[in-house]
Amino acid sequence: MDFKQARFLVLDGYPKEHRGPLADNQGTLAGELYATLIRDCAPGCQVDIAFPADLDSMLPSGDDLLAYDGVVWTGSSLTIHDEQDERVIRQIRFAQAVFENGMPMFGSCWAAQMAVTAAGGTCAKNPRGREFGLARKICLTGAGRGHPMFSGKKSVFDGFTSHEDEITHLPEGGVLLASNDFTSVQAVDVTYKGGSFWAVQYHPEYDLHEIASLCRWRREGLTAQGNFASIADADLFIEKMETLHLSPERKDLRWQLGVDQDVLNPDIRCQELRNWLDYKIKPNIKNK
Incomplete structure (x- = not known):
């Protein structure tokens, strides 16, 4: 079955001033990715693609919002528990509006925090x-x-x-689906006001290239945190990640970086999104 009748809204949670540095470090903008x-x-x-962190940007409402079959949230460089940041407040309100419209949502990272916060939970x-590189x-x-x-x-699996x-x-209405030793909540299903949000x-x-790009952007902070002994050590990690991205058959780099098919095989890595499409989107398309 194809999705020719399906229409999705992707919400790129990064503000404009952070999308530039990401691109400057060879990363793909979150919305485009x-x-x-x-x-x-x-x-x-x-x-x-919409940019809800840009306060001058337009977001769909009413019939324009209902024209979508699903809403997908990217990550973000913002802080979800900053109650004074209008860029954050605006996104929480929009997530609540999507919940109330009963539209299925999916997403990563910021998305999980957004799903929980919009429904009354908390983050810190x-x-x-x-947590960086591989969970x-x-x-x-x-x-x-x-x-x-x-x-x-x-x-049990690893993820970027x-x-x-x-x-x-x-x-209330939130279900814990996955966890690890670093982060107690790695996946959730949140039901709120008739809406559904699956998030990880x-x-x-x-992929490996995107992690390398993020590391290039954040290497000073990661080094200060102790992920790397020096900037040179971070640069070597970046080089290995980029090389393995281009040559995934390199067994030596797979071993050194500790990566396997959980993240190298896109069919395995992206199973959660495919399942969301199958369970939450396909039935609605059939009924159009």
């Missing part, structure tokens, strides 16, 4: 610092093992990641 992935997983669909800075040994909970978002997924905030309290704290949309 997710839009490309959705088009690959849902052939024939239409994808629009992770006392362990920034190791993400383990499905009992609810996660039986949840359709993880159909076909192993019970970059975040320093974490979910601390789930709202890690990034299925990333």
Whole structure:
């Protein structure tokens, strides 16, 4: 089945002043990255990108919003628990409006924090610092093992990641689906006011190149945190990631970086999005 009748809205959570540095460090803008992935997983669909952190940008409402079959949220460089930041408040209000319209949502990182916050839960800075590169040994909970978002997924797996905030309290209607030792909430399903939001704290949309680009951007902070002994050490990591991205058959680099098919194989890495499309979007398209 194709998705020629499907229309998606991707919300790029990065503010304009941070999208520039990301691009300057050879990273793909978050909205474009997710839009490309959705088009690959849902052939024939239409994808629009909005920038809700830009206060002068327009966001759909009313019938314009209802014209979409699903809403997908990217990551963000903002802080979800900054109650004084209008760029954050605006996005929370929009997520609440989508919930109230009963439209299915999906997303990564910022998305999980947004799903929880918009429904009344809380987030805070992770006392362990920034989880970066690979989130190791993400383990499905009992609810996660039986949840359709993880159909076909192993019970324990790794995923690309970059975040320093974490979910601390789930709202009523929130279900914990996955966790690891670094971050207690790695995946959630939030039902609120008739709407549904499946979200993961890690990034299925990333690949080795995108992680290398993020590291290039954040290498000073990562070095200060202790991820690297020096800037030169960070640069060597970046070089290895970029090389393995171009030559995934390199067994030596796979071993040195500790990566396997969980993240190298896009069919495995992006299973959660495909499941969302199958369970939340396809039935609605059939009924159009």
